[in-house]
């Protein structure tokens with residue numbers, strides 16, 4: 001099973017490394033418009049193979065993405081310290097107009113997995129370009145808020161002193177400043193967070209909630225301030241999404257895809273829990289949010305919708 005990565009900078013190469021470390025797929029192709037970067041990353045990761053799993057990883061050009069089951073798109077620029085994701089839009093939209101048609105020309109049956117920011121809008125743009133080439137929107141997905149959901153679960157795990165894999169909680173909406181942490185639906189072992197707090201005698205007050213919310217929402221800003229980029233979390237999230245597609249696992253994750261209506265906002269690409277598998281998206285799952293979360297989701301969807309309108313896409 002072949003996976004290609006277009007844009008083999010920090011995010012793309014870390015996703016490839018994560019695939020190798022977990023033995024996901026059999027062949028990985030790295031494409032980058034700076035070919036020397038792709039060659040160097042492929043060589044470096046190849047040297048991890050004898051310690052991990054028997055995959056081949058090599059640099060290539062667009063014709064080499066042929067017969068990929070998944071193509072990760074992580075090409076473009078990332079945020080500089082203090083910059084928001086939305087500020088990257090124009091530069092990355094130009095990159096996508098260059099690379100998405102080339103990917104589809106050579107791998108028309110692949111699932112496209114977008115990571116470049118602002119990921120909701122970039123996935124929408126990729127979907128538009130793909131539609132012009134006859135690719136259904138169900139096969140164009142973005143990493144969405146999978147990383148934010150992981151951050152939320154990780155912080156709740158720390159707070160309650162339990163394995164974060166046993167926490168069911170989700171971040172939805174924009175992968176950005178307006179994202180929505182769905183506190184009202186979070187559960188541990190079938191119990192609400194309030195019930196679990198009582199069982200374990202661990203306080204969950206407004207100050208704790210506010211602190212966790214802030215650390216999830218601002219995580220990227222803090223990490224970029226400290227080391228210039230984020231890549232381990234997103235690289236792992238991308239590898240997990242690839243695994244779901246390659247093995248048709250039919251998992252539910254907060255990826256983003258084109259959805260007809262979210263909180264009254266129509267035809268929008270945003271993160272909600274999605275059921276997906278080998279052919280891409282099977283369904284987006286509406287949630288029973290409380291009133292304040294519902295209002296926040298509507299506000300988040302409106303922000304994304306306004307940006308889509310502002311770049312005058314054909315929607």
Ligand SMILES: NC(=O)C1=CN([C@@H]2O[C@H](COP(=O)(O)OP(=O)(O)OC[C@H]3O[C@@H](n4cnc5c(N)ncnc54)[C@H](O)[C@@H]3O)[C@@H](O)[C@H]2O)C=CC1
Nearest residue numbers: 007009010011032033075076077078115116117119229234
């Ligand atoms: N969705 C998420 O949760 C996350 C998204 N990101 C986003 O991922 C993107 C990549 O970030 P990094 O890897 O840190 O940046 P980077 O600068 O390290 O890598 C980007 C790569 O894209 C390549 N590239 C640029 N234009 C290209 C083109 N037309 N064709 C092929 N390759 C091209 C560059 O040569 C570079 O190697 C950014 O937009 C960043 O904001 C980063 C972290 C998390």
Ligand SMILES: CC(=O)C(=O)O
Nearest residue numbers: 085117147219220230
């Ligand atoms: C950069 C980015 O989008 C993140 O780490 O969430």
